[in-house]
Amino acid sequence: MRRLTEHDEAEINSILSREDEILPSSGFTVSVMDAVRREAAAPPPIPFPWKRALPGLVVAGLALSLILVGGVAAIARLGKATTPQLSMSMPPVPPPIFHGDIGAAAIWTVLALLVAFVSVKLSMRVASRM
Amino acid sequence: MNASATDDQADVERVLAGNIAAFEGIVQRWQTPLVNLAYRFCHDRGRSEDMAQEAFLRAYRGLGQWRKDAVFSTWLFALATNLYRSELRRIPARTVSLEDIAEPPDTRISDGGQEDRDYDRDLAVRRGVGALPAKYREALTLFYFHDMDIGTAARSLGLPEGTLKARLFRGREILRGKLPQLLAVPHLKEA
Numbered sequence A: 001m002r003r004l005t006e007h008d009e010a011e012i013n014s015i016l017s018r019e020d021e022i023l024p025s026s027g028f029t030v031s032v033m034d035a036v037r038r039e040a041a042a043p044p045p046i047p048f049p050w051k052r053a054l055p056g057l058v059v060a061g062l063a064l065s066l067i068l069v070g071g072v073a074a075i076a077r078l079g080k081a082t083t084p085q086l087s088m089s090m091p092p093v094p095p096p097i098f099h100g101d102i103g104a105a106a107i108w109t110v111l112a113l114l115v116a117f118v119s120v121k122l123s124m125r126v127a128s129r130m
Numbered sequence B: 001m002n003a004s005a006t007d008d009q010a011d012v013e014r015v016l017a018g019n020i021a022a023f024e025g026i027v028q029r030w031q032t033p034l035v036n037l038a039y040r041f042c043h044d045r046g047r048s049e050d051m052a053q054e055a056f057l058r059a060y061r062g063l064g065q066w067r068k069d070a071v072f073s074t075w076l077f078a079l080a081t082n083l084y085r086s087e088l089r090r091i092p093a094r095t096v097s098l099e100d101i102a103e104p105p106d107t108r109i110s111d112g113g114q115e116d117r118d119y120d121r122d123l124a125v126r127r128g129v130g131a132l133p134a135k136y137r138e139a140l141t142l143f144y145f146h147d148m149d150i151g152t153a154a155r156s157l158g159l160p161e162g163t164l165k166a167r168l169f170r171g172r173e174i175l176r177g178k179l180p181q182l183l184a185v186p187h188l189k190e191a
Helices: A006-017 A028-041 A050-081 A102-129 B003-016 B020-042 B045-061 B072-090 B114-130 B134-145 B150-157 B161-178
Strands: none
Touching (some): A006 B114, A028 B045, B003 B072, B020 B045, B020 B134, B072 B134, B072 B150, B114 B161, B134 B150, B150 B161
C-alpha cells in the first residue's frame, strides 16, 4: 500500500480546512428568538410533589420490607423443616412454604390487596389534585 | 478579553436580569459558526439550522450554568457540540461506506480537467471523514472547524488534548488506509 507523503498530509489538511461556509437563512434569528420567547413564556416545569408522595412511598417501603422479611423468615423455616433426601428413587416432593393454616394465608392476601388498593387510590388522588 | 467576549458577557448578564431581547445579540454573533458547525456534522442545510436553533435554546435555558472561568464561546461550542453529537447518534447523517468511496474517479465520463479531479478528490476525502467511526469523525470535524487548534477542539469535545491527538492520529491512519487511490490522482500542477 502506498504510504502518504507529507505532501498528501498537507493536502488532506488543506481539503478539510476549506469546507464551504454556509450562511444561516434570513429568518434564522427571528425564528430562534421566537422559540426563546415561547420558552420564556412557558410556565416553569411542575416539581415532583414529594410532600404528597412521601406517605405513599413510606407505606410502600414498609410493605416491601415486611414482604422481604416474611419471605426470608419463610425460607429459613423451610430450611429447618426439610430433611435431607437420601433416597434417589423417589422424586422429592416440595414441602409447603407456609405451615400455618389457610386463614393465615388469606390474611396475607387480603393485606397485600389492601396495600395495593390504598396505593392506587392515593396516587389517583394526588394526580387529580394537580 | 476581546470585544466579542465582553459583549457576550454583557448580553448574558442582561438576559439573566430578565431582558430576553438581549439574547438576540448572542444569536447574531454566533449563528453563523453554530450553523456551520452543525452543517459539518450533518451536511444538511435545513437540519443544521434546526440543530443550531436547538443549541441556542439550550444555551438560553442553561445561561445561569455558564461559569465565567471560560470564555462564553467555549461554553457555547461545547454545549452545541454535545447536542450535535447526541442528535447525530439519534438520527445519523446520510453517509456512504468507505468501501464505496475508495474507487478513484472515473475520468472517462468527466472532461478530465484538473478542477474535476480536485473536486472529486475533495469530495471523496470529505465523505471518507463522514464514513469514519463517530469518535474519529468528531475529532477531525472539530479540529478543522477550529482551524486546527487542538486546545479549542478538545474543549469543545470535552476531551483531554492527548486523547484528541490520539483520535486525530488514528482517524488519519484510517483515512490513509482507505484513500490511497484518490490521493494518487496525478498532480498536473506539478507536472
